[in-house]
Amino acid sequence: MTTTTQFKVLEQNHPRVDAYEKVTGRAAYASDVYLPGMLACKLLPSERNHARIVSIDTGAAAALPGVRAVVTGTDFPDVRFGSGALRDRYVMPREVVNFVGEPIAAVAADDEATAQEAIELIKVEYEDIPSVVNPLAAMVDGAASVHPDLESYEGYGFTLGHNVSTLLDADRGDVEQAFRDADVVVEDVYRSQGINQGFLEPMACVADVEPSGRLVIYASTQGPYQIRAGLAAVLEMPVSRIRIVPMELGGGFGAKLRLAFEAFPALLAMRTGRPVKLVNTREEVFTMNGPRLPVTNYVRSGVMNDGTIVAREAYTIFDVGAYLGAGPNSGIGHGIGAYRIPNFRLRSYGVYTNKIYVGSYRASGVADMTFAVESHMDHIAHEIGMDPYDLRLHNALREGDVSVSGAVVPSNGLIETLEAIKETMEWPRQLEDGHGLGLALCEWRSGSGPSTAAISINDDGTVSLLTGSTDISGSDTSLAAIAAEALGIPMSSVIVAKRDTDMAPYTGQSGGSRVVYSQGTAVQRAAEDTVQKLMALAAERLGVPEDALGCEDGRVYVMDNEPQGLTFVQLAAASITSRGGPIIGTAALSSMPYTPVFAAQAAEVKVDRDTGQIKLLRYVQAQDVGVAINPMAVEGQLDGGVVQGIGRALTEDQQFDPDNGAVRNPSFASYLMPLAIDLPEIEDVLIRVPAEDGPFGARAVAEPPGFGPPAAIANAVYDAVGVRVKQLPLSGERVLAALNGEYDDIPFDVEALRLAEGII
Amino acid sequence: MKQPLTLKINGENRLLLVEPFYSLLDCLRDEARLTGSKKGCDEGDCGACTVLLDGKPVTSCLVLAHSAHDAEITTIEGLADVDGLSPVQKAFVEHGGLQCGFCIPGLIMSATGFLQANPEPTEEDVRFAIGGNLCRCTGYNRVVEAIMAAAAEMRESA
Amino acid sequence: MARFDYLEPHSLDEALRLLAEGGDNTRLVAGSTDFLVRWRTGVWRPDSVVCMQHVPGLDYITWNPDDGLSIGALATVQDIEQSDEVRNRYPALAAGATAFAGVQVRNLATVAGNICNASPAGDTLPALLAYNAQCRIVGTGGERWLPLDEVFVGPGRTALESGEILTEIRLPAPAENTGGLYIKHSPRGAMDISAVGVASVVSLNADGACASARIALGAVAPTPVRAYGAEGRLVSQTLDAANIAEAGRLAAQSCSPIADVRSGADYRREMVRVLTERTLSHAVATAGNPPSYDDIRRLAVQTAW
Numbered sequence A: 001m002t003t004t005t006q007f008k009v010l011e012q013n014h015p016r017v018d019a020y021e022k023v024t025g026r027a028a029y030a031s032d033v034y035l036p037g038m039l040a041c042k043l044l045p046s047e048r049n050h051a052r053i054v055s056i057d058t059g060a061a062a063a064l065p066g067v068r069a070v071v072t073g074t075d076f077p078d079v080r081f082g083s084g085a086l087r088d089r090y091v092m093p094r095e096v097v098n099f100v101g102e103p104i105a106a107v108a109a110d111d112e113a114t115a116q117e118a119i120e121l122i123k124v125e126y127e128d129i130p131s132v133v134n135p136l137a138a139m140v141d142g143a144a145s146v147h148p149d150l151e152s153y154e155g156y157g158f159t160l161g162h163n164v165s166t167l168l169d170a171d172r173g174d175v176e177q178a179f180r181d182a183d184v185v186v187e188d189v190y191r192s193q194g195i196n197q198g199f200l201e202p203m204a205c206v207a208d209v210e211p212s213g214r215l216v217i218y219a220s221t222q223g224p225y226q227i228r229a230g231l232a233a234v235l236e237m238p239v240s241r242i243r244i245v246p247m248e249l250g251g252g253f254g255a256k257l258r259l260a261f262e263a264f265p266a267l268l269a270m271r272t273g274r275p276v277k278l279v280n281t282r283e284e285v286f287t288m289n290g291p292r293l294p295v296t297n298y299v300r301s302g303v304m305n306d307g308t309i310v311a312r313e314a315y316t317i318f319d320v321g322a323y324l325g326a327g328p329n330s331g332i333g334h335g336i337g338a339y340r341i342p343n344f345r346l347r348s349y350g351v352y353t354n355k356i357y358v359g360s361y362r363a364s365g366v367a368d369m370t371f372a373v374e375s376h377m378d379h380i381a382h383e384i385g386m387d388p389y390d391l392r393l394h395n396a397l398r399e400g401d402v403s404v405s406g407a408v409v410p411s412n413g414l415i416e417t418l419e420a421i422k423e424t425m426e427w428p429r430q431l432e433d434g435h436g437l438g439l440a441l442c443e444w445r446s447g448s449g450p451s452t453a454a455i456s457i458n459d460d461g462t463v464s465l466l467t468g469s470t471d472i473s474g475s476d477t478s479l480a481a482i483a484a485e486a487l488g489i490p491m492s493s494v495i496v497a498k499r500d501t502d503m504a505p506y507t508g509q510s511g512g513s514r515v516v517y518s519q520g521t522a523v524q525r526a527a528e529d530t531v532q533k534l535m536a537l538a539a540e541r542l543g544v545p546e547d548a549l550g551c552e553d554g555r556v557y558v559m560d561n562e563p564q565g566l567t568f569v570q571l572a573a574a575s576i577t578s579r580g581g582p583i584i585g586t587a588a589l590s591s592m593p594y595t596p597v598f599a600a601q602a603a604e605v606k607v608d609r610d611t612g613q614i615k616l617l618r619y620v621q622a623q624d625v626g627v628a629i630n631p632m633a634v635e636g637q638l639d640g641g642v643v644q645g646i647g648r649a650l651t652e653d654q655q656f657d658p659d660n661g662a663v664r665n666p667s668f669a670s671y672l673m674p675l676a677i678d679l680p681e682i683e684d685v686l687i688r689v690p691a692e693d694g695p696f697g698a699r700a701v702a703e704p705p706g707f708g709p710p711a712a713i714a715n716a717v718y719d720a721v722g723v724r725v726k727q728l729p730l731s732g733e734r735v736l737a738a739l740n741g742e743y744d745d746i747p748f749d750v751e752a753l754r755l756a757e758g759i760i
Numbered sequence B: 001m002k003q004p005l006t007l008k009i010n011g012e013n014r015l016l017l018v019e020p021f022y023s024l025l026d027c028l029r030d031e032a033r034l035t036g037s038k039k040g041c042d043e044g045d046c047g048a049c050t051v052l053l054d055g056k057p058v059t060s061c062l063v064l065a066h067s068a069h070d071a072e073i074t075t076i077e078g079l080a081d082v083d084g085l086s087p088v089q090k091a092f093v094e095h096g097g098l099q100c101g102f103c104i105p106g107l108i109m110s111a112t113g114f115l116q117a118n119p120e121p122t123e124e125d126v127r128f129a130i131g132g133n134l135c136r137c138t139g140y141n142r143v144v145e146a147i148m149a150a151a152a153e154m155r156e157s158a
Numbered sequence C: 001m002a003r004f005d006y007l008e009p010h011s012l013d014e015a016l017r018l019l020a021e022g023g024d025n026t027r028l029v030a031g032s033t034d035f036l037v038r039w040r041t042g043v044w045r046p047d048s049v050v051c052m053q054h055v056p057g058l059d060y061i062t063w064n065p066d067d068g069l070s071i072g073a074l075a076t077v078q079d080i081e082q083s084d085e086v087r088n089r090y091p092a093l094a095a096g097a098t099a100f101a102g103v104q105v106r107n108l109a110t111v112a113g114n115i116c117n118a119s120p121a122g123d124t125l126p127a128l129l130a131y132n133a134q135c136r137i138v139g140t141g142g143e144r145w146l147p148l149d150e151v152f153v154g155p156g157r158t159a160l161e162s163g164e165i166l167t168e169i170r171l172p173a174p175a176e177n178t179g180g181l182y183i184k185h186s187p188r189g190a191m192d193i194s195a196v197g198v199a200s201v202v203s204l205n206a207d208g209a210c211a212s213a214r215i216a217l218g219a220v221a222p223t224p225v226r227a228y229g230a231e232g233r234l235v236s237q238t239l240d241a242a243n244i245a246e247a248g249r250l251a252a253q254s255c256s257p258i259a260d261v262r263s264g265a266d267y268r269r270e271m272v273r274v275l276t277e278r279t280l281s282h283a284v285a286t287a288g289n290p291p292s293y294d295d296i297r298r299l300a301v302q303t304a305w
């Protein structure tokens, strides 16, 4: 179903509203802020992964000429904060450090070199505490405890012990019986690696204290209101004393959703009365700011000979590192994937370890789950001798099925995406030796959360759009397009206001696939509200009832007599002196109905049997986008997402020291993200089954593209050379080991977990 | 201690006071306040700091500022003029070759330097030429498309 | 981030004098690509740097039949990559240059710096070894010539005395019927540090037998090394698949790789075997008939054969 024709603005390519600033170097990011008298901030990282701080001697650092202030953990109020309900973390440790790299002191000095010299003069005495680095070891009796006092923390809801911070579960049907009834049972363990979000702009912020004592933060953030709340908590200040100015965002992908290091320059600015700038080095980004940590996935399925999957059991262990910087929250439903499975038992454990805390990244956890589930689907297909495409089609969710969360699946384009892939990739196809094809299905939902928008009409009929969300992935351009479409005016008539937390209405974070879907709906409704008010004014001026009026192309007219009417311009001008005053349309919402997003992807690879290396020859993705607000931007999102997934599949690998948990490869020279030279042209197919909700039927787009590549490529490798690698990345070394029969399965004691729960 | 240094940046002589240990990137940003060149890594790995030295793309974080006194330095701020964007800049806008934009000044400088020396590139040449530029957002598809389009446009108007 | 002073000599003599005056607290820099990274990570903390960039007359690449190829100390890796002489006569070196970082780093990095930095993974080094490079080393006391394999002493360590400068690298003219290739093994097609790099250069007699074979290995020993055992196995043999396979095995045996974030040791050793075979086969196939630049570029980085 294509609805393209009815739109005037949507479904057409528009350059980004910020494109000119960005190609000329004029766009200002947080590190581009220079204020008079500004000081530079540097941080001291912990050298230990679990230790009591016996003493920190900052005397020599403070005495260094040019140093203006030094702060440590005890200079901050004695309050813990957290990324969610559980408050497990000090903004800077007071007594105990929990990972190598954790910042334990901050210096403000006249320039960066002096600040760094001061950092090197700080002397710390540590007393080691037993630590644990491997999450599977952390769950065993007698393991060292990362947070011995966890139960006393605010927001703690469990008493599972063994370093378990969270346990999510979902159950349906009679799982044991279904496994007994199944013709075939297939069981696998998969492991995915640590992943850095890889945004190009390091974390940065400038803190300034206004003469009134109000704190202003120029930030690199996806969540200005969340930083404000976080700062208010850790500095014990009212929200009203803090203003966050979100600067241009140089990538975040989830890593910049919450409070990061803003409190350090903030406190230093308060101590010195001068602006303080903190720009992290790339090494600090890798060692101080939470990445995704390795995930182990146990998956078992009961299958009938005709391919029907009747039972699924999945146990997932998410390493959360030292703090719950982001939960395994997105993971749980994805132990099923885009399939109808009547009986299931799903468990996700979040387990503390003494390594860098886990952070968010593009639908945290789902890519790990998708790798496991979609590799497992191919394994099932081979066990029962069915084509992997047919197996997927046979089990795919259909409209009216009940999703894991219990919501009924509304109309969607899942089947269409599968069919599109089959056609584009010419599946199945006979290939040369060493070449292979692989498939993966991706499943996600559009995100909700507090969303607000205000549209005010200018005296010439153009409009200003004000929202609280920061621009990510071109969302400003999409929001402008939605407003233009709803108002029937051209894109060029929409001003997207630059905003900060003082002026824009409260909004949730820019992340989790929610901006265009939820925020976009708010914009659409604000536009409708605006139109309503314009109509009321027109009715008044034209002397006819409102329901006699139509509205099109920026003009309100009398339906029976089209020439009689008023343009927006005329109405805008009129509104200024009207009884009701200048027109502002507003809207707010908080939750949106369940709207799934599906994508099918396929890879064609060539495997070098001598080196194990994989060459990606083709990559095709078909995604149900509902409606493409701005097709060029939508494809850009799909391309970018898939390439992140390709990095996850092939080369990215955040490694940790097995003894102290330290990040072993904290640089772009050793954490290897894809380069243009490594990639084929990504082929995108947009499927358009409009969502029942969401702006003009649009669905979220950004997250699913990144889920599929690890499984699609692993499945293609199997197709090419007959070996299944269950651990990411699919390095030449691993593939060669598998080809030589030297590849070991990943040990996983599922019995112990079932026992702990009393299931058997 | 900061030392005087005259640099020829975007055709203009700039007299600056610069620490002897400063990189060209730090000098451009902190002293010349040309903040279009970005610091993504400060280790030569990302290409966000790419500028042209005598027409050749280099990572300015790996250049000692004081060693650049006899070179013509071109930064992203030097490409557009009052008549508008350069062909490469224009192509990036029109083909949607950008998202967060942090890598973009570097990519545009790499592409500009490359096309000056290679007016008729293949797509493979383009991918090789931007092999030193990381972009996390775009997946490079539209970046490559934009550079190919700019090449065509420049050939036409040449 | 320790501060340093910037010194800029305008002649070789002045550079030598500044180095002598500064002693161990000063460091010579050319392209400064290694230097600035090491300095920022705190590994190198000199009080001053002596920047060679403005010493005139050192950025040449010249060729003549008697002396072969002469590379001045300020010639960059990009200069090498772009040189027709290098592409046609020393394809393994062209491959090493094309596999090196990205163009922005190649435009700064010097070949001499790659040698003096003495990383076992330096991408120009195996080819330079395989072409029998000679180094002209100048100090306040005069100059000396040293074969390249005697320059490497250990990881990051060379035979240069404090205050000495490498001013020129010379590669003898290859014999008539010579072919060569370097292959870099790395996860990505650019910007990576080699997990393994192998260069092979073979010259054939009129009857097709091997007149000479030189094989050099990168990133699998404390320094780049020649695989003398494998080379010896090939001389005066016909270079058929069996002999080439045997040479691969001998080369793999002769190295001493370590495990790190990039690779395990056994995998590295196995890659030496594979790349030795592949570079040798290619060298034989293209002896006297150099591959096109596009082919060199495609072959130089081993993401898939």
Ligand SMILES: Cc1cc2nc3c(=O)[nH]c(=O)nc-3n(C[C@H](O)[C@H](O)[C@H](O)COP(=O)(O)OP(=O)(O)OC[C@H]3O[C@@H](n4cnc5c(N)ncnc54)[C@H](O)[C@@H]3O)c2cc1C
Binding pocket: B043, B044, B045, B062, C027, C028, C029, C030, C031, C032, C033, C034, C035, C036, C037, C073, C099, C100, C101, C102, C105, C108, C109, C110, C111, C112, C113, C114, C115, C116, C117, C121, C122, C123, C124, C160, C164, C165, C166, C167, C191, C192, C193, C194
């Ligand atoms: C991002 C990045 C990517 C890289 N990728 C690669 C790669 O793919 N392959 C690779 O091999 N290398 C790579 N390198 C390493 C580096 O670029 C090379 O080693 C380069 O050749 C060094 O040359 P330079 O002129 O920059 O040396 P400099 O940094 O100036 O000096 C390096 C060392 O050599 C000494 N030195 C330099 N010239 C002389 C001389 N003439 N006489 C005596 N001593 C001298 C210096 O004192 C110093 O100790 C990379 C580096 C970076 C930062």
Ligand code: FES
Binding pocket: B038, B039, B040, B041, B042, B043, B044, B045, B046, B047, B048, B049, B050, B059, B060, B061, B062
């Ligand atoms: S900042 Fe120079 S290459 Fe990354």
Ligand code: FES
Binding pocket: A200, A250, A251, B098, B099, B100, B101, B102, B103, B104, B134, B135, B136, B137, B138
């Ligand atoms: S556009 Fe964001 S890194 Fe390239």
